[in-house]
Amino acid sequence: MQNVWGMLRSLAHVMVIWNRPYPDIVAATDGRRIWIDPKLTVVERRCFLAHEAIHIQHGHDGCQPPAVERQVCLEVARFLISFESLQDVANWSLCPVEMAEELGVTEQVLLDRLATLDGDQIQLLWPPSDHIA
Structure with missing residues (x-):
């Protein structure tokens, strides 16, 4: 499991602010600060x-177009x-909720x-069945 806090430590100039940035957005950045809803x-x-x-790693400092x-x-x-x-996980579960958890x-x-x-990669995760159902 990747360590997000380690990633943030590598961005020493960034401050995390535990406040929801906007009523309809739970997280945002201006390139120097990250606002995040503490209720998440x-x-x-x-x-x-x-x-x-x-x-921030890509130098983005505000809203980005959908493609970005x-x-x-x-x-x-x-x-x-x-x-x-x-x-x-795919070896024992096909349930997206369970896999994500x-x-x-x-x-x-x-x-x-x-x-x-x-x-x-998809075939490695879920190889085709050797038999006909």
């Missing part, structure tokens, strides 16, 4: 802090979920990680 669960905090930290947001979401998913961890991420982050997989 531990898992949600981990995912949103990673998301905002990756924005999507790329950040996919990068967050790759950062938080290694293929090996995903493979371990085991991986310590939100369901959306899990879905984003699945969207990053290529055909070979």
Whole structure:
């Protein structure tokens, strides 16, 4: 499991502020500060802090176009979920809720990680059945 707090420590100039930034947004950054809703669960905090930290690593300092947001979401998913961890969980569960919980991420982050997989990786996770149903 990736350490989001370690990632944030590497961004020494960044301050985390435990306040919801806007009524309809739970986390945001201006490149120097990250605002985050203190009412989020531990898992949600981990995912949103990673998301905002990756924005900062890319030099983003405010709202980004949808295409940039999507790329950040996919990068967050790759950062938080290694293929090996995903493979371990996929060996015993097909339930997205259960998989996300085991991986310590939100369901959306899990879905984003699945969207990053290529055909070979998907076959490694869920090989075709050897028999006909």
